[in-house]
Each structure stands twice: as C-alpha cells, then as structure tokens.
Amino acid sequence: xxxxxxxxxxxxxxxxxxxxxxxxxxxxxxxxxxxxxxxxxxxxxxxxxxxxxxxxxxxxxxxxxxxxxxxxxxxxxxxxxxxxxxxxxxxxxxxxxxxxxxxxxxxxxxxxxxxxxxxxxxxxxxxxxxxxxxxxxxxxxxxxxxxxxxxxxxxxxxxxxxxxxxxxxxxxxxxxxxxxxxxxxxxxxxxxxxxxxxxxxxxxxxxxxxxxxxxxxxxxxxxxxxxxxxxxxxxxxxxxxxxxxxxxxxxxxxxxxxxxxxxxxxxxxxxxxxxxxxxxxxxxxxxxxxxxxxxxxxxxxxxxxxxxxxxxxxxx
Ligand code: TXA
Ligand code: MG
Numbered sequence: 484x485x486x487x488x489x490x491x492x493x494x495x496x497x498x499x500x501x502x503x504x505x506x507x508x509x510x511x512x513x514x515x516x517x518x519x520x521x522x523x524x525x526x527x528x529x530x531x532x533x534x535x536x537x538x539x540x541x542x543x544x545x546x547x548x549x550x551x552x553x554x555x556x557x558x559x560x561x562x563x564x565x566x567x568x569x570x571x572x573x574x575x576x577x578x579x580x581x582x583x584x585x586x587x588x589x590x591x592x593x594x595x596x597x598x599x600x601x602x603x604x605x606x607x608x609x610x611x612x613x614x615x616x617x618x619x620x621x622x623x624x625x626x627x628x629x630x631x632x633x634x635x636x637x638x639x640x641x642x643x644x645x646x647x648x649x650x651x652x653x654x655x656x657x658x659x660x661x662x663x664x665x666x667x668x669x670x671x672x673x674x675x676x677x678x679x680x681x682x683x684x685x686x687x688x689x690x691x692x693x694x695x696x697x698x699x700x701x702x703x704x705x706x707x708x709x710x711x712x713x714x715x716x717x718x719x720x721x722x723x724x725x726x727x728x729x730x731x732x733x734x735x736x737x738x739x740x741x742x743x744x745x746x747x748x749x750x751x752x753x754x755x756x757x758x759x760x761x762x763x764x765x766x767x768x769x770x771x772x773x774x775x776x777x778x779x780x781x782x783x784x785x786x787x788x789x790x791x792x793x794x795x796x797x798x799x
Pocket of ligand 1: 513515516517518519542543544545575577579593596598599600622623624625660661662663664675676
C-alpha cells in the first residue's frame with residue numbers, strides 16, 4: 484500500500500499533531516530510530532500500535548515527552564532520575580520509573596505494569612511533533628515485530644506503510660540505535676537495554692549500577708505484570724455461580740454476577756484497548772472468579788491471550 488511519506492515541514496508537523504490527537508498513528512524520526520507514535524492516553528490508538536507491529540505479546544511502550552516536568556506527571560522521580568534527566572535529557576536515555584498515581588497513560592501502553600518508561604527525545608522533528616500533539620506520545624520503533632528498527636522513512640514505509648496515517652521524513656536518524664533503557668525502580672539502577680548513553684556515563688552521575696549477578700527485572704517477568712486477585716477462568720463458554728464475566732463478541736452467556744464485554748462486535752483492536760481496564764474493574768471482592776470467553780488466536784488475539792494466560796498463571 485502507498486505509504487504517506489511527507490517532508491517534516493511545519494505544516495506537516497501541525498497535521499501530525501492533529502492526527503495524533505484524533506487517535507491516528509504517525510511515524511516520526513527521533514535521534515535513535517523512527518518511532519511509531521500514538522496518543523499515549525488513548526487506549527484504542529495504543530491497541531492500533533500493537534496491531535500494526537504484529538507483536539505477539541504486549542511489551543510495554545516508551546512514552547515520549549518534552550522534558551522532566553511533563554514526565555513528572557506520569558512517573559515518580561527520585562534523586563537519581565532527576566540527576567540523569569538533568570544530565571542526559573533530551574537524549575537517548577529511557578528511564579523506567581514507578582508510574583504515578585495520577586498517570587493518564589493507557590494501561591495497555593504500560594502493559595498493566597506499575598512502572599512506566601519515559602524519555603525526552605532530542606531530535607528536532609520529534610520535539611516539534613510532541614509540541615504539536617500537546618500530550619505524551621507512546622512510540623515503539625516503527626518496524627513490524629521481529630524486524631530491525633528503522634533509521635530512515637523508507638524503512639518505515641517498507642515495513643508499516645499501510646498501517647500509518649503519516650510518515651514524517653526527517654532524514655536518517657543520527658544515533659541509529661535504540662535508546663538505553665535504565666530501570667530505576669529498584670535500589671540498584673540496572674540497564675535493561677544498552678544504547679548510546681553508556682553504563683560508564685550513567686555511573687559517573689549516580690554511582691555504580693546493579694552488581695553483576697543481581698536479578699535484572701525483565702519486562703516480561705510475571706511478577707511485574709498486573710495479575711488479578713480473583714482467579715481467571717479462561718476459554719469459558721458458560722458462567723458458574725458467583726462469577727463475573729469478561730465477554731468477547733455478540734454471544735455472551737447469561738447469568739454472570741456482572742458482565743463486561745471486551746468487544747461486542749468481536750473486534751480485536753477494541754478488545755485489546757479495553758483489556759486491562761476491564762480486568763481491573765472486574766477484579767473486586769464479591770465475585771468468585773472472572774470467567775473469560777475464548778479469544779481467537781489471530782492478530783492481536785495472540786497478545787491478548789498471552790496476557791490472559793500470564794495473569795491466570797500467577798495464581799497457580
Ligand atoms: O530509541 C528508542 O527507545 C525508540 C524510539 C522510537 O524512541 N523506541 C523503542 O521502543 O525502541 P521499543 O518499544 O521498540 O522498545 C522499548 C523497550 C522494550 O525493550 C520494552 O520492553 C522496554 O523498552 N520497556 C518499556 N516500558 C518498560 C517498563 N515499564 N519496564 C521495563 N522495560 C520497559
Ligand atoms: Mg523495537
């Protein structure tokens with residue numbers, strides 16, 4: 484499909500801001516790689532990003548902001564985070580921090596975690612897009628899952644051309660490698676992904692990082708994922724006494740103590756957008772369990788099922 488690659492002119496950047504505010508996807512250059520951006524506070528837009536990337540699970544996304552003051556609305560900054568933001572932002576350093584209580588970012592963007600990855604990019608086009616959008620932008624690298632990250636607009640067009648409302652061409656990315664991801668949620672800072680900001684440069688500001696052998700918390704680790712307190716009963720075709728029902732599609736069985744439908748029309752993007760919020764809403768005392776109807780194992784259904792299986796397995 485013909486991709487809409489356009490020059491990063493002021494007019495196109497203003498249009499990109501309007502598209503993002505309307506829930507559409509816009510690819511734009513950062514100093515590291517091209518990002519596939521969406522309004523981080525819009526569940527549907529975030530779900531569309533996962534669908535476009537074809538990710539088989541919900542990896543949490545990096546939320547892009549202009550600087551520390553915008554980031555501080557989303558995340559809790561400690562002294563280390565303040566020092567690093569002052570030293571390296573804007574630039575290719577992503578900080579994983581506790582999610583703030585009032586954080587407006589979609590639960591899907593952070594994959595249901597109680598942490599959030601934030602970064603302030605330095606690329607002038609990325610900054611202009613953030614200004615134009617006026618809200619935090621979630622942006623994974625603009626490639627399909629399993630492909631290498633794109634460093635030119637043409638790479639993005641080849642990989643995701645049909646899925647994106649606009650691809651802003653700002654030339655090749657100067658760094659060409661994804662940002663350093665640094666976890667600051669534990670006593671010891673730990674690099675989750677090496678990048679242009681090196682361990683030495685970080686240690687020079689905040690002291691030594693996690694000692695070798697210290698457990699590094701990978702984002703996929705079960706313990707860091709939201710799990711329901713109530714048992715989840717997957718692939719349910721009927722409800723048992725006392726159960727709440729997380730339904731999907733038009734044929735929800737009757738008799739549940741409470742029913743929420745991920746998508747009455749059977750739309751997987753809508754279902755993904757609703758998943759984490761509905762799990763939380765149903766997870767309250769008074770129900771015996773949450774019965775979850777079968778979700779097809781295709782497209783975003785794979786990621787939805789991956790997440791449901793992890794949440795259910797926690798209780799074993
Ligand atoms: O340079 C970059 O960081 C680019 C540009 C577009 O900013 N973005 C990027 O995003 O590489 P992505 O989604 O391809 O990689 C994000 C990485 C993943 O490894 C993800 O697991 C990790 O950041 N991450 C995001 N949120 C996290 C969290 N709350 N805890 C731990 N890791 C997190
Ligand atoms: Mg990536």
